[in-house]
Amino acid sequence: MKRTIKLRIFSFGTAFFMLLCCLATAESGPDGSRKSPTPVALKAAKVWTGTGQVHDDALVLLRGRQIAAVGKDIVLPAGCEVIDLGSAQIAPGLIDPFTALGAVGQNIEIIDPIHPEATAEDVFDRFHRDFERALAAGITSVVITPSLDNLVGGTAVAVKTAGTCACSRCRVLRRGGPLLLTLSEAAQKRNRAPTSRIGAIDLFKQTLARARTPAVHGETPSPRIEALVRGELDAYFYASWRYNLDTVIGLRKEYGLKLTLVGLSDAWEMIDELAAAGMPLILGPFNALTAERELCVPGRAQAAGLEIAFTSGAPGFKPEGLRSSAALAVRYGLERDAALQAMTLHAAKMAGIVERVGSLSPGKDADMVVFSGDPLDLSSKVLRVYVNGTPVYAGACCGGCCAESEVCP
Amino acid sequence: MHCLKLAFLVLTAACLPVLSVTAAQDDESALRADKIALKAGRIITVLDEEIENGVILIDRGKIVEVGKDVEIPYDYWVMDMSDKVVFPGMVEAHTTRGIDRTNESLPVVPFLSVYDAIDPSNLAFEDALRDGITTLLISQGNNTVIGGMSRVVRPIGRTVDEMTLKAEAGLKLSASPMYGQDRLTQMAILRETFRELEEYLGDLAESAYEKDLEKKGETIKLGPAAAREKGAALISDKDLDFRHKNLKRLADGRLAAYVYCGAAMDVYNAVAFAEEHGFLKRTVFVLGSECYKAVDLIKSTGRPVILEPSMIHRETDPLTGDETEVFVPLAFFEAGISFAVTTEPRDVYGLRYPWYQAARLMRNGIPRETAIKAITITPASIIGMGTRLGALMPGYDATLLVLTGDPLESGTWVDKVMIGGRMVYEQEKDYRLKELLTGQEQPVEPAPQGDQEEKAAEAEAAPGQAESASEANKDAGKSQEKAPPSGQ
Amino acid sequence: MNVTPGLFSRTNTPLLFFLFLAIALGGTLSIAPSAAADEAGDAKPLLIQGGRILTMAGVDFERGDLFIRKGRVAAVAPRLRARRGVQVIDASGKTVVPGFIDACSALLREPGGRSGSRATCSVIDAINTFSLQQKRGLEAALARGVTTVAVFPQASSGVGGYAAALRLIPDAAPRELVVEEKLALHAAVGLGSYGRPFHRLGEIENLRGALRGAKEYEEALENYTEELEEYEKKLKERAEKDDTEDQDKETDTKKNGNGKRAGRTKSRDNNNNDKKAESATKNDAAKDKDKDELKKPKKPRHDPAKERLLEALDGEIPLFVEVHRAADVINLLDIVEAYPVKLVLIGCTEGFLVTSELAGAGVKVVAGPAFRETELERNEFRNHVPWFAAALAKAEIPFALASSGRLAGETRHLTLNAAQTVAHGLTERQALEAITIEAARLLGLDERLGSLEKGKDADLVIFDGDPLSSAAKVEMVIIQGRIVYQPGA
C-alpha cells in the first residue's frame, strides 16, 4: 500500500521532469552530437560486434549517446579518454524480444478475443524492479507484450531497461511495436467465445478476411489489423505447440504477413516447413529441464537458415535465462556467433528496433555489456552495462566474496 | 451394462434350472451316464498330435482313452459330434473375474481370501463359460503389497465351495508400488513384513520351548537365543496367528506365490526378494508389458510367467520421438520361457477371449502349438493342475469344449462345454447369447419347432448370400463361412 | 585448498616446471607399463597420451600421460612409454579430468509416488535402468562428463532411507551400477511430506523425536543385553547346580529305597534316613524359590527404522539432510549437537546467511543447484543467491556442487552449475573440485573416486577444451578403465 502511494507521488513528480528533459533532448537532438562531449573509448580483449565479426583487443569509440567507431586500429580523436577493461570482453546490449517486465497481471484484458487497439505501452512501469534485474543480466532492451488471453492481443512496446534521463519517453524504443497474435489454449479457456481450437482459428481467419475486404462485410475493421494484412505492421504469433502451424504458415503466405513465431516448444517436428516458409523464431526460455531434442532446435534451425532469437521468460523466470538459454543452445550445437547474434541483432530485427540497437556499429546507441569472459560461457559474469554510452550498472558485489576477481568494484 | 446385468439375473434365475431340465428332455443319458463316448470330427489333444474323426472315452468324469479307431464298449453312451472340434477347456491362470472389488486398501493382508469376494451369480462366470473358460485362478488385484489367498474355481455351481477346485492356490504379492506409493516404500514394507515374521517366529519358538519344558516339569536351562533354535522345531501351523500363518507357509515354500511385476525393474527386485526369502521356487511371475526387458533374468530363474492381457509394449524415444511397438510374448517365446496369456473381461470384444489371445500370438509369429498351449496346458500346470486339466489325454479330467470349428478362428463358437464329464453349457440353450446376437427378447422356454426351422433357414441364408456375393469363400480353406448360431 | 593460478593459465609452463613435477611425483619417467601382466585383467590396459591432465590432486600437467591398468589409474606422469598390448589414446590438445560426480541427483530414480518418508527405504529399489527415458537420461549425463551420481530417496520430510552412489554405465542392470549401496541416510526438513499438510514446527519436532527415540531404543537394547548376560550366567550356574543336586538326590533316593526295604523288615533305627529325606525335600523347596527370583529380561520390540537411524547417529554412515532455510539449519544443528553424527546438508539455499554457524559445527554442504530457473517461486528457495557457493568457499566450509536431486534432467547440466558459480566468485579450480574430489570426499568415496591418482578407479573424461565452457564437447568417457562413451565411434 505505502509503496503504491509513493509511486503515485513519484510519477506525479516525474510528469514535470519528463517535460523538462524532453525539451532538453529535443534541443540537443537525440544523438547529442551538437554538444560534442569528450569522446570516450573502451579497450577490451575481445569485441563482439553482433554483426558476425569479433575483434581481438579492439576499441569501441563512443560519441555521446552513440557509437562512433569499432575496431582494432581506429584513430582516436584528440583528448580521447581510453578506459582499459583488461581481459574483459564487450558485446552489444542483450535484447529480450518477448517479456512482460513490470507488467505481470497488468497486461490482461479479456472482454474481446480480438483486441488490436490495446497497447502494452500503457502498462510500461519504468520504476519497476524487474528492469534492474534485467539490467544486471546484461539485457538493455526488451519488448513488453500484452498477455496471451486474446487471439489478437494488441501491440507490444520496445523499451530500454535503463535510461540516462528521467523521462520514460526516451526509454521507449518503439511504440506500437509488434502486434501479438495467438491461438493458444489460454485464449480458449475464457468465459467467452471461442472455446475451442477450431472456433479460435475460424475467428482468426475471419478477422483477417474482413480486414482485407471490408466492403463485403458491413463493419469497419481495426486499422491495426488492416495494417497487418497490408504487411505494414509486423506481428508476433505465439504458439506453444505445433498444432495449426501449417494453417498459420498458409495464412502468412496468403496475406504476406510479417510474422515472428514465439514460444514453439516442439519445433523439431517441423523445422523443414518453417525453414521453407522462412519464419523467424523466438525460442526459449531453456533451462535444466528442457528436453534435449528441444535444445537441439536452435542449432538445426540456424543450419536450416532460419533467424532465431531467445527469450528469458522474465519476469516469470530469471532474466539470466536469456544468456543461459543461448549457452544451452551452444551446448547443443548452435555456433557461438549465431548465438550472440540471436541475443542481439536478430532479436532487434524481430522487435523492429534494429536501426537503434542490436549491434556495435557506428551510429547506433551505445548499449554495451562488458563480460569478464566469453559472453556465451556461464562462467563469465556481467561486469558493466552501458546504455546510451553511460555506465548504468557496475557489477553486483557478492558480499566481497569475489575479492579475487580483480574487476569487482 | 446395468440392463445387461438385470437381464442376466432374470435369465440365470430361469436358465440354470432350464439348462438341466431341457438337457434332460433331449437325452436322459447325457447327464445320467457315467460312461460317455465322444465321437469328434477333430480332437485337439494339445499334448499329442491332433486326431481326425476320433473318439474320446469318458468314465466317471475322467478320460480313459483318446484315439482314432477306438472300439466303443457296449455300455458307453455315444455322443456324435463328428462335425465338431473337441478342445480341452481353456484355463485362466490369473484373473479377477467375479470379484467386484479386487484389493483391500491395507498394504499387507496375507490373511484375506478371495473366497469371501467371489460372487457365483456374477455375470463374468456365465461369460467365462460362453467364452470356453472352464478353470480360473481367481486372485486379488495388483494394487497391493501382500494381497491374500487366491483360489482355483470352475465357472459352475451355486456356492463358492461348489465352484472350488483348489482352495488355497497361492498368495498374491506385488513388487510394483500400490497406488500413491513409490517403489522404495513398496519394497521397504515387504522387507519389514518378513523381518517382523522372523521376530514373531523367534518369540513363538521361545515360548513354545518354555511351555514344552513346563509340560515336562523341567526348569529352563537355555537362554533365549538357544531356546529359539530348540523351539523352532516345536511350533506348527496351528500355533501361528492368522497374520503370520500364510507368510510362514510361503517362507517354507509350502505355498505358491503369484508376484506381480509391472515394470522390468520390479522383476529384479522381486527375484532378489523371493530368492532371499526362499520362495523363488514356488513363484509365478505376473508380468506387465515392459517386463520383457528382464527376460534374461526371468529365464535364469526358470520360473513360468503369466502375461497381462494387452501384450503390446509401446515406447517413445525421448530423443527422436519415434514410437516403437513390441509384441511382448515373442521375447519370452524366443527365450524359451513357458508363458500363459490372460484375458481382459471388461475389454472391448476381443481381449476377453483366450482363443483370441492365442490367435494374436499366432498372428505375430508364434507357432500354433505354443499359442494353443498358452491357453490350456501351460496355465494348467502353472496353477498346479497340469496332470488333470488343459489337455485331452487318458487320465485327465473330462473337462472339454465342443467347438463349431477351429479354436483360433473368429467364426468359431463354443457349442458345448463339459466339465468333469458333465455337460454344463449348450449354446442352443444360451438365451442371453441369442439376445445379444439378434437384439430381440428371447423366450425363456425353447421356442416351438416351426419357429426354430425358420431361424435355421435364415441362418443358412447368410452363407448362401455370401457365396453368391463372392468366390472368396470357395477355397478359402479354414476361413469357410460359419453360420451365426441363431439357434438351429 | 591450494589455489595456484599458474596451473590454470593456458600458456605453456616452462619445461623446468615439468621436471620439478616429475621429481615431485617420484621418478615416474622410469615407469614402463608392462602389458604382459594385464592379459589376465579383463579390460585392456590404456595409455592416454599428451593431454592436459587436471588430476584434482594438487598437481596438474599441461601435457601429461596417464596409464590405466585393471580399471585403475596406474600412473600419471609427464611422459610414459607404452609397451605392446597397451591401447594408446592420443589426447594431445585435449583436457583430461576425473569423471564428474553429482553429489545429489535424481538420475535413474523412478519418479512418482506420494508416499511419506520411511527410514527403512533404500533408494536402490527405485533405480530403473530399463525404460528408454532413463537410458537416454543416463547417456545424456555421460555425454556431459558425469560418471558418478549419488541418488537420494525422493525428498519428503522426515527420515527417508538409504541413498546410493551409482556409476553411469550404459545398458547395465541396477545392481551393476552400485558403487556404494548404503551411502548415507537421507532426511529432509521444510519440504513438507507428500499427502500430509506441511507444518515446519511439526517437522523439526518429528526429527528431534525420531533421533531421541532411536537413542532410547539403543539404551534399551544395551540394558537388555546386559540383563541377558546376567540371566544366562545365572541359568548356567543353576543348570550346573541342578545337575550335581540331581545326582546326589538320585543316590539319596536309592539309599532311601534300601532304607525302606530295611524298614519293612525292621521297623527300628530308620529315623536318620527319614531326616535325609526331609532335607532333600527342603532343598527342593529352596530350588523352587530361587527359580522364582530368576526372571527372564524383557526384550525391547524390534524396530528396523530405529536401527537404521542409529547407524547414522553413531556415525557409521553420514546423515544427509536436505534443508534450505537458515532458521531450519540452526534448529537442525542444535538437534544433532548431542550425537556424533556425520552431518551433511543438501541444498542449503540460505547457507550464506549462517556460514559462521556451519563452519563452527564443522558441517559439510552439498550446495546447489546454481543453474535453476525452476521452483524459484517455492518458499524454501526464495532467498537463492547466485554467489551462495562463493560464500561457503570464503567461510572454508567443505562443499560440493550438485543438481537439485529433484528431476533427472538436471544432472546433465552439472558443469553449467559449476560454470555459474565461477561467474559469481568461485575460482575455476574451486568449481571443478566441487564436482570432483570435494564431492567424492563428501560422499566418503575419495578413496576410489574424485581425482586421477595412482590406485584410484579410472573414471575419467576427455574434453576437447575447457570443461566449464558451454561449447565444451566430451570426446571420450572411461569408467573403470572401460571406454563407455565415444561420440565419434
Add this chain to the structure above:
Amino acid sequence: MMNSSLVLLICFVLLFGFASAEAREASDSSGLLVVKAPKLYIGDGRVIENGAVVIKDGKIIQVGPLSEAPQGAAEIKCPSGVVTPGLIDASSTAGLIDKYSWTEHSSEVVSHLNVLDAVDMRSRDFERLARQGVTTVYVTPGSGSVVGCRGCVLKTAGPAGERIVVSRGSVKATMGRDSYRRGGWNRGPRGRVDFWTRRPTTRMGVTWIFREACFEARKYRDARTKPGAATVPHDAALESLAAVLDGQVRLRVQARKEHDIWSAIRLCKEFGVDLVLEEGTEAYSCVPELKEYGVPVVYGPVFAYPTGFRAGSGEANEPCLNTAGILHEAGLLFALTASDLSGEGALPHQAGFAVRAGLPRAAALRAVTAAPAEILGLSDRIGLLEPGYDADLVLWSGEPFLPTTRPIAVVVGGEPVHVAGITGAELRVLQRAAKESPEK
C-alpha cells in the same frame, strides 16, 4: 522365424526390385511398383487368383493375372498373401488434438467450422492406423453441438500437405445426450446466468434447436436467392446448413438410442434432407425405418461393453453383436468404423468380429472398403482395386480379418508405408532408395 524371413524377402524384393529397375533404364518398368499375391480381392466381390496390381505414380494402372504383370519392376509379394483395397474408416477420431474436449460452445449451430482445424497431421494415430491397414479416414467432428462442424477425409500416410482428400465434408448433427450434456452445467458457478446458459438441457431442446436451425437456414437461403441479397448479412453457419438443405452437402447424424434414430429420421424427413446415420448402436431395432428412408449407416465400433466416451453417455448399454449382419440382411448400405480405437481394435478387428456375429465375409470386406467410399461420395477414387483408383492397398498374411492374419504391407498412394517387422525409419530409407534409384 517364419514371418521374419518373410519380411526379409519383402525388403530384399523392394531393394532388388528398384535396383533392377535402375538396370532396365530402357524398359518402361521404371517407377512401377507391382504387388503380387495368390489372391486379389477387388472389393466388390470379385476375386483374382494369382494376380498382380501394377502401380504408377500413386495410381493403380493395371489389375490382372500375374502373367500380364510387367517384368523387372519393384515388387512386393507374399507367398500366402491376399491383397485387398486399403481400408476406409468412415467415422474416426484419428488425429484430433484434444480428442473429447474441443467442442465449440459459443453456439449450438457451428456448421461453418471445420474439424480439419483440430486435426494434428503429425499425430501418432495415423501411423498406427496405417499399420493396421487403414489407409483413409473420415475424421468426424465431436458430438458436443446440436449442429456440429464439418468433417474431413484424410489419407493416413504421405506428406502432410497431400493427405487431405476432402477438407470440408459433411455437416454433423447430434441427437441424444452428448449434445445436451453440457446443458447440465447451465447455471454457472453460484447459479449465475452466463456464457453457458443458452445450451439445451433435454432431448426436446436438442430437436427444437435442430429444427430452428433448419428453418433459419431455409429463410436465409431464400433471402439470399431473392433480389437484394447483398443486403442480407453473410452467415457462414447458415450458408453451409443451406447447402445441406439443397442437398449439396451431406448431413450426418449421430444417434445411438432407438428413439434418437427415429427422431433423426423424422426431422430429416420434415426438411427433406438425406442423412447418414453415425454410430447407430441400436440401429438393429429400427431397420424398417432406415430401410424405408434409405439411410446409410456408419456403424461401430462393435463392442460387448461400451468404452471411451460412449460408456459415459449411458446410451450404449443395449448393443446387438450382430447389428452389422442384420443391416446387411436388410440390404442397407452400411460401413463399419472403429471410431477411437486406433490400435489392434481398429477396423480389421471390427470386421472380424462382425463376421463372427454373422456378417458374411464378403459383406464385411465391402463394409470397410467400397461401402464407406460410397458413403463418403468417393466411390470413383478409393475402395476398389481398379485401374484409375488411388493405389491404396493392403497385403495380408492370409485371409483378411482372421485373428491370425495381419497386414504384411500397406501401400498408400503408391508408397509402401508399412512393411511388417521393418521400423518406420528403416522403411523411410528404403523408400528414399526406391525414389532415387530409377532416376540414376
